[in-house]
Amino acid sequence: MRTPTIRDVAKHAGVGVGTVSRVLNGSDQVREDTRKRVLEAINALGFSPNSAARQLSGGKTFTIGVVSPFFTFPSFVERLAGIQDVLDGTDYDLTLYSIRSTAQLRRRLGALMLQNRVDGLFILALPISEDETFSANPALPIVVVDDTVHVRRYPHLLIDNVRGGQMATEYLLQHGHTRLGFLGDRVDESFGFTSAQDRFKGFQNTLEAAGLPVNMNWCQFCLHGEDYARDAARDILIQPDRPTAIFAAIDTLAFGVLDAASDLGLRVPEDLAVIGFDDIQAAGFAKLTTVRQHLFQSGQRSAELMLDWLRTGHVPSENWSTVMPLEIVERSTV
Amino acid sequence: MRTPTIRDVAKHAGVGVGTVSRVLNGSDQVREDTRKRVLEAINALGFSPNSAARQLSGGKTFTIGVVSPFFTFPSFVERLAGIQDVLDGTDYDLTLYSIRSTAQLRRRLGALMLQNRVDGLFILALPISEDETFSANPALPIVVVDDTVHVRRYPHLLIDNVRGGQMATEYLLQHGHTRLGFLGDRVDESFGFTSAQDRFKGFQNTLEAAGLPVNMNWCQFCLHGEDYARDAARDILIQPDRPTAIFAAIDTLAFGVLDAASDLGLRVPEDLAVIGFDDIQAAGFAKLTTVRQHLFQSGQRSAELMLDWLRTGHVPSENWSTVMPLEIVERSTV
DNA sequence: CTGTTAGCGCGTTCAA
DNA sequence: TTGAACGCGCTAACAG
Numbered sequence: 277m278r279t280p281t282i283r284d285v286a287k288h289a290g291v292g293v294g295t296v297s298r299v300l301n302g303s304d305q306v307r308e309d310t311r312k313r314v315l316e317a318i319n320a321l322g323f324s325p326n327s328a329a330r331q332l333s334g335g336k337t338f339t340i341g342v343v344s345p346f347f348t349f350p351s352f353v354e355r356l357a358g359i360q361d362v363l364d365g366t367d368y369d370l371t372l373y374s375i376r377s378t379a380q381l382r383r384r385l386g387a388l389m390l391q392n393r394v395d396g397l398f399i400l401a402l403p404i405s406e407d408e409t410f411s412a413n414p415a416l417p418i419v420v421v422d423d424t425v426h427v428r429r430y431p432h433l434l435i436d437n438v439r440g441g442q443m444a445t446e447y448l449l450q451h452g453h454t455r456l457g458f459l460g461d462r463v464d465e466s467f468g469f470t471s472a473q474d475r476f477k478g479f480q481n482t483l484e485a486a487g488l489p490v491n492m493n494w495c496q497f498c499l500h501g502e503d504y505a506r507d508a509a510r511d512i513l514i515q516p517d518r519p520t521a522i523f524a525a526i527d528t529l530a531f532g533v534l535d536a537a538s539d540l541g542l543r544v545p546e547d548l549a550v551i552g553f554d555d556i557q558a559a560g561f562a563k564l565t566t567v568r569q570h571l572f573q574s575g576q577r578s579a580e581l582m583l584d585w586l587r588t589g590h591v592p593s594e595n596w597s598t599v600m601p602l603e604i605v606e607r608s609t610v
Numbered sequence: 611m612r613t614p615t616i617r618d619v620a621k622h623a624g625v626g627v628g629t630v631s632r633v634l635n636g637s638d639q640v641r642e643d644t645r646k647r648v649l650e651a652i653n654a655l656g657f658s659p660n661s662a663a664r665q666l667s668g669g670k671t672f673t674i675g676v677v678s679p680f681f682t683f684p685s686f687v688e689r690l691a692g693i694q695d696v697l698d699g700t701d702y703d704l705t706l707y708s709i710r711s712t713a714q715l716r717r718r719l720g721a722l723m724l725q726n727r728v729d730g731l732f733i734l735a736l737p738i739s740e741d742e743t744f745s746a747n748p749a750l751p752i753v754v755v756d757d758t759v760h761v762r763r764y765p766h767l768l769i770d771n772v773r774g775g776q777m778a779t780e781y782l783l784q785h786g787h788t789r790l791g792f793l794g795d796r797v798d799e800s801f802g803f804t805s806a807q808d809r810f811k812g813f814q815n816t817l818e819a820a821g822l823p824v825n826m827n828w829c830q831f832c833l834h835g836e837d838y839a840r841d842a843a844r845d846i847l848i849q850p851d852r853p854t855a856i857f858a859a860i861d862t863l864a865f866g867v868l869d870a871a872s873d874l875g876l877r878v879p880e881d882l883a884v885i886g887f888d889d890i891q892a893a894g895f896a897k898l899t900t901v902r903q904h905l906f907q908s909g910q911r912s913a914e915l916m917l918d919w920l921r922t923g924h925v926p927s928e929n930w931s932t933v934m935p936l937e938i939v940e941r942s943t944v
Numbered sequence: 945c946t947g948t949t950a951g952c953g954c955g956t957t958c959a960a
Numbered sequence: 961t962t963g964a965a966c967g968c969g970c971t972a973a974c975a976g
Contacts, residue, residue, distance in 0.1 A: 279724060279747075281953055292963035297955055307961065322746075324724035328671065329953030331662035332968050339705065348691040357682040360708050369727070371673065371705045374694050390613060390658035393703070412656075413613075502894060531895040538897075558892040560836060561865040563872075615969055626947035631971055639945060663969030666952050948975080957966080 280321040289317035300325060337395050339369040340582060341388060343381070344400040345467060346500075347374050350528070350556035351571055352400060355421065358575020359398060366583060368395070375402060378467065382408075389413040396582050403468045406430060417585040419578045424468055431581050431591060433598045435569050437471045440602045441478020441523070444551045444567050447604050448521045449486055453549060456483065457494030457512050457519035459505060459529050472497065472525040475553060479523055494519045498529070505532020506539070513540055513548070521549035521610070527559045527566055534562065534609070549610040565610040567602055574600050614655040623651035634659060671729050673703040674916060675722060677715070678734040679801060680834075681708050684862070684890035685905055686734060689755065692909020693732060700917060702729070709736060712801065716742075723747040730916050737802045740764060751919040753912045758802055765915050765925060767932045769903050771805045774936045775812020775857070778885045778901050781938050782855045783820055787883060790817065791828030791846050791853035793839060793863050806831065806859040809887060813857055828853045832863070839866020840873070847874055847882070855883035855944070861893045861900055868896065868943070883944040899944040901936055908934050 282300075286293045291314060298306050299314040306314075317323075331337050342359065344352050363370055371394065375381045381402055388394060389412040396417035403425045409418065410429050420432035448456055458479050460472030476495070483490050493515060498508035505524070509532055512518065524530035530552030534544060542548045552559060555568035577598060584592045616634075620627045625648060632640050633648045640648075651657075665671045676693065678686050697704055705728065709715045715736055722728060723746040730751035737759045743752065744763050754766035782790055792813050794806030810829070817824050827849060832842035839858070843866055846852065858864035864886030868878060876882045879899075886893060889902035911932060918926045 279726075282955095283953080286963090293954080294956080294964075295962060298962090301955080305961065310961080322724065324721060326666075326953050327725045327727045328662050328665035329968090330955080332660075332666050332970090333953075333955045335968080337662065347694070348687055353682055353687050360681070360706065364708060364710075369705050369707075371703050372694065373703075374698060376698075387658060390656065391661045392613075393661045528895075534895075535897075558895055561862075561868075561892055561896055563869075616971095617969080620947095627970080628948070628972085629946055632946085635971080641945060644946080660969050663952090664971080666954090666968085667970045667972080669952080669971095946976085948973105950971105950973085952970090953968105955966105955968090958964090960961105960963085 279326075280323040282323070282325065284321055285314065285317045285323050288321060289314045331392075335392075337393060338367050339371050339394050340396045340398065341371045341373055341394040342398045342400065343373045343375060343384060343388070343402060344398075345375045345402060347372060350558060351526075351554050354556060354571035355400065355575040355578075358572040358577075359579045360575075361572070362576050362579040362583070368583075368586075378403070385409055386412065389416055396586055398578060398582065401467075401469065401471075417582060417591070419582045419585075421574060421578050422471075424470055431585075431596050431598075433574050433578050433581075433600055435600045435602055437474030438478040438481070440553060440567050440569070441475035441525070442482045443478075443602060443604055444475070444523045444553065445479045445482035447565075448523060448549060448551060448610065449482070449488075451521075451549065451610055453519075453521040454488055455491075455494075455519040455521070456488070457491075457522040458496070458525070459508055459512070459522055459533060460495075460497045460525040461500045461529060462497040463500050475523075475525040491519070493517075494522075500526075500528070502528055502532045502535065505529040506535040507532075509533040509536035510539065513537065513542065520547075521551070524550065524552050527552040527554040527556045527564060530564055530566065530609075531558070531562060534564070544609050551610050555605050559605070559607075563608045565607045566605050568605045569602055570600055613660075614657045616657070616659065618655055619648065619651045619657050622655060623648045665726075669726075671727060672701050673705050673728050674730045674732065675705045675707055675728040676732045676734065677707045677709060677718060677722070677736060678732075679709045679736060681706060684892060685860075685888050688890060688905035689734065689909040689912075692906040692911075693913045694909075695906070696910050696913040696917070702917075702920075712737070719743055720746065723750055730920055732912060732916065735801075735803065735805075751916060751925070753916050753919075755908060755912050756805075758804055765919075765930050765932075767908050767912050767915075767934055769934045769936055771808030772812040772815070774887060774901050774903070775809035775859070776816045777812075777936060777938055778809070778857045778887065779813045779816035781899075781944065782857060782883060782885060783816070783822075785855075785883065785944055787853075787855040788822055789825075789828070789853040789855070790822070791825075791856040792830070792859070793842055793846070793856055793867060794829075794831045794859040795834045795863060796831040797834050809857075809859040825853070827851075828856075834860075834862070836862055836866045836869065839863040840869040841866075843867040843870035844873065847871065847876065854881075855885070858884065858886050861886040861888040861890045861898060864898055864900065864943075865892070865896060868898070878943050885944050889939050893939070893941075897941045897943060899941045900939050902939045903936055904934055 401422040418430045496508040498504040552566035735756040830842040832838040886900035
């Protein structure tokens with residue numbers, strides 16, 4: 277037996293399909309007893325409106341997409357959780373689009389903009405060409421999180437990476453360190469991430485402001501991953517003339533630094549201080565001192581922006597460009 | 611200007627809509643030059659088929675849902691990544707349904723079974739009533755991962771938790787420990803997780819087989835979360851008569867044990883050995899010795915089962931019930 | 945090989 | 961207040 281359609285319900289209730297539709301969509305233009313009769317028919321038949329048909333005639337899909345690289349990176353997951361958290365209370369489904377290359381990004385976006393698969397899109401930390409997306413479909417709501425390129429047309433949330441780099445560096449200086457190293461990531465360049473670069477800039481600025489030299493032998497940019505970080509950190513630390521503190525631009529890299537320190541028999545923080553960036557959950561496990569960015573909250577905020585846009589039908593003017601706060605979390609590696 | 615439809619393309623190319631549909635769907639029943647003409651029209655107009663319409667007429671949604679609790683838990687994320695990894699090469703989208711309570715689970719599944727929003731469903735570690743789902747829609751492909759209830763109607767992947775508990779315990783015994791503690795989780799009971807219980811069973815069995823007593827003062831079941839685990843572990847460890855090793859049934863709990871040990875000035879593994887379960891990525895960071903279950907791979911395998919089902923149209927008979935392997939990962943906490 | 949036509953299930957007129 | 965009819969954009973079946 278086929279799954280029942282609105283027509284079956286209408287027949288069963290002895291009314292027209294229009295009436296059933298009205299009941300379904302909560303119109304008040306239906307007499308109470310008619311409504312009841314329809315509701316009963318719906319129940320009796322176990323009817324549930326077909327989503328595709330609804331989409332087709334209504335023009336809405338009730339799904340929102342998240343376009344994100346490396347969605348398994350803790351920082352992305354935590355943001356995703358924030359998004360999910362607020363969408364959970366709505367009718368919107370969340371669909372994941374994982375991106376591995378800029379070519380894939382372009383293809384994906386191109387298709388998504390036109391196919392009407394989603395009512396809106398979150399774009400996480402990816403270099404979109406907003407002119408392209410906008411001209412492809414100016415009506416599609418997009419919220420950009422952690423923009424790697426400067427975005428003008430879409431509301432977006434971001435952090436001040438340079439400032440974050442400063443904070444970490446200043447914290448190290450305050451703790452008496454003057455010999456500072458840096459470890460950043462060099463993700464598959466194509467994505468053009470600049471966050472590590474910016475944090476490094478903050479690092480440099482602060483040292484210079486303090487009249488300290490930036491020793492490039494103590495600075496490395498490695499591939500993303502704990503093992504790479506461990507090797508890179510090792511290279512820094514085996515030098516006879518080594519730094520007493522390292523700022524790792526990402527928590528996962530900081531773990532690599534901790535590994536290397538342990539490999540070399542260096543005590544943390546006595547022999548080597550380490551500060552990370554992000555404050556992912558694992559940072560708590562490892563008692564890593566780090567710069568916290570509020571990942572979960574940024575997910576929530578961006579979802580609220582999206583819902584606003586979807587509800588009102590026009591892009592939110594408030595919080596157009598939100599800079600999320602940063603703060604030092606003191607644990608035991610500095 | 612409206613987004614172009616298949617009809618516009620047909621007109622532009624001077625052919626019928628049927629022909630356009632055929633080239634869209636890669637039928638070989640089209641002369642080469644006609645195909646080329648259509649393709650050109652498609653390009654010229656920037657046409658892309660509307661997904662809802664395609665769903666409605668074709669009866670397929672090209673999206674697969676993942677129904678999962680706590681999707682931010684590392685173990686779920688890693689499995690999800692495995693699923694995503696194989697789906698990425700296909701036309702299927704992945705939609706996330708996060709579940710917080712059994713009531714929500716029932717509602718969600720009820721709707722999902724009927725609304726035709728998805729072509730298939732992964733159900734992760736959730737106690738479904740397969741009679742209900744099956745009678746609601748016997749045709750919907752479902753793959754169950756980590757079933758908490760015994761599943762008969764659907765293909766499923768699981769691990770042998772009792773065996774895993776044995777392995778961990780034996781490993782501890784082999785390393786000379788005879789005073790063993792246990793820490794498991796007691797998740798919001800409603801979900802009826804039994805994995806910690808089963809691992810505990812393995813723990814008990816092994817001790818008994820070795821002629822060792824199970825000291826219940828050394829065994830605790832706490833809420834899920836590092837902080838709870840830390841407190842629980844502390845309670846175990848402050849006893850004058852404390853165990854020399856603890857088996858934590860989940861890696862995240864093991865981190866709590868490590869915290870507690872560190873709080874109490876106990877050296878690991880000299881004063882206290884700790885072994886976890888899962889081998890999530892953070893376990894590497896923390897150098898936690900643990901029982902590895904292949905989370906990513908189990909995601910991949912389940913996705914392959916799903917695709918098989920979707921492609922052939924009938925439930926896969928091979929690997930109907932797959933027991934994933936377990937292994938000890940030796941690091942430095944035992 | 946290709947054009948035409950009939951649904952797919954629902955929302956939305958437009959009359960009644 | 962309600963029923964009937966049309967259209968959303970596409971696929972599939974059927975002629976030609």
